[in-house]
Amino acid sequence: MSVQFRPMPWLTAIVAIMLAILISLGVWQYQRLQWKTDLLAEVEASVTAPPLRSLADLERAIAAGEPVDFRRIEFQAPQVTGAPIYAVYKTQTGGIYWDLFTEYGYVFARFDTVEDKDKPEKTSVCCTSDISPWHIGYVREDHPMGFVEAKLKSQPNPEANRWFKFNQSGDWGEEDTIKTHYIDIVESTESGRDSMTSSADLPVRRPTIRNNHRDYMLTWFSFAGLLIIFYILIHRRAGRLQW
Numbered sequence: 001m002s003v004q005f006r007p008m009p010w011l012t013a014i015v016a017i018m019l020a021i022l023i024s025l026g027v028w029q030y031q032r033l034q035w036k037t038d039l040l041a042e043v044e045a046s047v048t049a050p051p052l053r054s055l056a057d058l059e060r061a062i063a064a065g066e067p068v069d070f071r072r073i074e075f076q077a078p079q080v081t082g083a084p085i086y087a088v089y090k091t092q093t094g095g096i097y098w099d100l101f102t103e104y105g106y107v108f109a110r111f112d113t114v115e116d117k118d119k120p121e122k123t124s125v126c127c128t129s130d131i132s133p134w135h136i137g138y139v140r141e142d143h144p145m146g147f148v149e150a151k152l153k154s155q156p157n158p159e160a161n162r163w164f165k166f167n168q169s170g171d172w173g174e175e176d177t178i179k180t181h182y183i184d185i186v187e188s189t190e191s192g193r194d195s196m197t198s199s200a201d202l203p204v205r206r207p208t209i210r211n212n213h214r215d216y217m218l219t220w221f222s223f224a225g226l227l228i229i230f231y232i233l234i235h236r237r238a239g240r241l242q243w
Helices: 009-047 055-062 147-152 211-236
Strands: 072-076 086-091 097-104 107-117 136-139 178-189
Touching: 009 211, 055 072, 055 178, 086 107
Parallel strands: 107 178
Antiparallel strands: 072 136, 086 097, 097 107, 136 178
């Protein structure tokens, strides 16, 4: 069987450009699917792992590249005397709220949430006792802002102590401070670990992360397939494709 094909130049050029775009979008969604699948696997491994028992365990886990985002932790450390308290905007209905962060040992932790009227202005931790309180909570990873997010995100105002992301300026803490992760403290006590809820009793906190990239990938590839079919049918009806 012989095939006679005389492509329409203008239509062929347009279809080639559209195919390149659609296939590129499909490949991009495939890459996003792989990334999101790996991310969900890391989060699941982290939330189901045994709780970390100290800041040293956290530092070791980070150095080893273990997934620790949303992992439970218990640790003993006081607030660092003289360390600044940073107010980070918290998205919440019913008013303006701020999460308060400061240093505990060599890691930052969120220790409270306050309304706008109570937000500290350039305050710092004054005086801590000789007792190192016990804390339980969740480790959180600070994901760097992307290019678009950095452009759209409200810019910090250090003078007014207004920040819109954890460590938004990248210069919080000393050189030996862990700046890639922070701890969301749930409970603290100075009376000892036996008087508080165990970190193992904290509920597993799984974030809601949608993974629709397979559907997006199939949609773009389907559009590419339909475009090829329409291209063939147009040439067939115009008598430019015969077999």
